[in-house]
Amino acid sequence: MRASLVGTGYVGIVTGACFAHSGHDVIMVDNIKEKVDAINAGRSPIYEKGLEEMISEEVRRGRLKGTTNLREAVEFSDITFICVGTPALPDGSQNLAYVKAAAEEIGAAIEEKDIFHTVVVKSTVAPGTTLGTVKPILEQTTGKKAGEGFGLGMNPEFLKEGDALNDFLKPDRIVYGCVGEGAAKMLREIYAPFSAPVIEKDCTTAEMIKYASNSLLAARVALIDEIGNICKALGIDVRDVAAAAGMDRRIGPHFLHAGIGFGGSCFRKDVSALAWKGGELGVETPILSSVISQNDAQPLRIVQLLTSRMDVKGRRIGILGLSFKPGTDDIRDAPSIVVVRSLLEKGAKVVAYDPMAKENFSKLFPQVSYAKSASEVVASSDSVLVLTEWKEFADPSLYGNKPVFDGRGVTRTANYEGVCW
Ligand SMILES: NC(=O)c1ccc[n+]([C@@H]2O[C@H](COP(=O)([O-])OP(=O)(O)OC[C@H]3O[C@@H](n4cnc5c(N)ncnc54)[C@H](O)[C@@H]3O)[C@@H](O)[C@H]2O)c1
CATH class of the missing domain: 1.10.1040.10 (N-(1-d-carboxylethyl)-l-norvaline Dehydrogenase; domain 2)
Structure with missing residues (x-):
């Protein structure tokens, strides 16, 4: 099949690369040109184990490409997945601005097409959003009725960062909801190469399952x-x-x-x-x-534990692990942000190491010193906090007799205490 995906973030690029890997022709759309250029050069816009190799292979084969031109992508494909972000607003509700903007642009592109096209919401959206928000936008912009003039689906994504390719290629289940048989047929076809139980329901049930x-x-x-x-x-x-x-x-x-x-x-x-x-x-x-x-x-409990054992003002506190989990460079809502902010407020000097997330973290905290290795952090700090369970932090010999406060149960060293043990 020919698929287009709008949004080349964690969900978009993993889905696009895996669809291409399973034999479909895929075009990725993003309004950030650097991400599109990276894909076309066979590079990944994010870190995920095996992803860059897969992108590079599929770009070389001609099954995967990127563009900033959404209209061209809709023209090229039979089905378009919306994979843009749905961040939280201060009241807890979702900011649907990106989904709405993508739906409007896709609708305008479909309006110019003669052949049946299906739009699928893959972003995580609150129950009722696909039918209550996306459907009216598409119907208005295309001048056609969902289920008749174009197909509409909702297909939540369950991948976990750090093992995203594996999750996508071997999912526990595939869930989607559809308006009309046209969308259902296309979703069945695009997921045909994947071996997993398929849950085909209505859009609101699919949203609620996620x-x-x-x-x-x-x-x-x-x-x-x-x-x-x-x-x-x-x-x-x-x-x-x-x-x-x-x-x-x-x-x-x-x-x-x-x-x-x-x-x-x-x-x-x-x-x-x-x-x-x-x-x-x-x-x-x-x-x-x-x-x-x-x-x-919960993240502040490790700071409370540390400050109950030492006055951190003016002391060098080492941080091992910045990403919110191992296997990713993603620091969004990472406990490390809360911990580092609190330590800095208390007058500590922070030296940190993470094998992947340094670049992202240093944009938020330029005042932190970033070490090149875990052993450099241990050597240059008075006390060490372990915040992400990267395997390389497990070796007890790394720490010598340094006081270690473990937030993840990664290791057990000579001079050691855990946040919940
Ligand atoms: N990250 C995950 O592990 C994960 C897992 C399952 C579901 N989800 C859901 O998937 C959705 C996407 O998450 P993400 O982490 O991939 O987001 P992200 O913020 O990493 O990526 C979104 C991308 O969409 C692009 N974009 C936004 N509006 C656009 C437009 N109009 N045209 C072209 N590109 C546009 C942005 O530039 C960005 O590259 C969210 O709803 C999220 O909740 C995420």
Whole structure:
């Protein structure tokens, strides 16, 4: 099939590269020219294991290319996926400006086309958005009816950064909702090369499945962190507790790693958006609200632990790990931001190392010193905080007798304390 994708961020570029890899012809659209140029040169606009190799291979084969011209991309393709950002507004609702702008531009391009075209919302949007916001925009700009003059679908993405290619190529399930048979046929065809259970429903159910999944995962992390805080006060190790609790098949072992809380661009904004949607519908959501407040407070527990052991004013504090999780250069909503900001406010000098995220982090915190290696951080600091579970931080010999405060359960060293153990 011929597919176009609008937005070359984490979701867009992974989806585009994987569609090309599975035999489709793909054109990526972004309004940032540098990202498009990178793709056309066979480079990845973001870091994800194996992604650059895949992009370079598919560009060389002629199955993947980029453009800043959305009209050209719609003309070239049968189906267009909207993969733009949906950041949170201060009240917790979503900023749909990017989705609306993309829908307007796509609609105008479809209006000029004679052949049937399908538009699919892949961005995470609150239940009701595809039918309530995107559909009217497309109907107005095309002058056609959804399901008749053009196809409309909603296809949430479940990839996790750090293992995104694997998740996309071997998904646990593929979920989409459609207006009309034309869209359903195209979505079946584009996902035909993937072997996974397919859940074909209406658009609002597809949207809600994504929110339910992220809310359940986020709630699990917030709860094990809260349990971890109690374990710490009791002087016991939450990792022993979680391992045993997770052996119960009704609970299972995943997402039971207590620490300094979840980060990333999705969980917080998706939980907030669902709580906001509940409010709009007159449904109370005390659990969703607690997940957010619990997680917002959790990163500071490692600062409280450190300051209960030493006065940090004027001291050099080493930070290992800046990305919100290993395997990515993404620092959006990373706990490291809260921790570093707090340390700087308390008068500490911060020296940090991350194998991937230094460039992104240094744009936010130019006043931090950035080391070239973990051992340089350890050697040049009075105390070390481990904030991301990169494998290279696990080796106890890295730390000698330096005081280490571990926010992720990565290591166990001679002079060591964990945030929840
Ligand atoms: N990052 C994840 O792990 C993940 C996982 C699942 C779902 N999602 C959802 O997918 C969506 C995209 O997330 P992301 O992390 O890839 O976002 P991102 O911010 O990394 O990328 C969005 C891209 O869209 C481009 N863009 C915006 N408006 C445009 C327009 N009108 N025309 C062309 N390009 C435009 C931006 O320049 C940017 O490159 C969000 O709704 C997010 O919640 C993200």
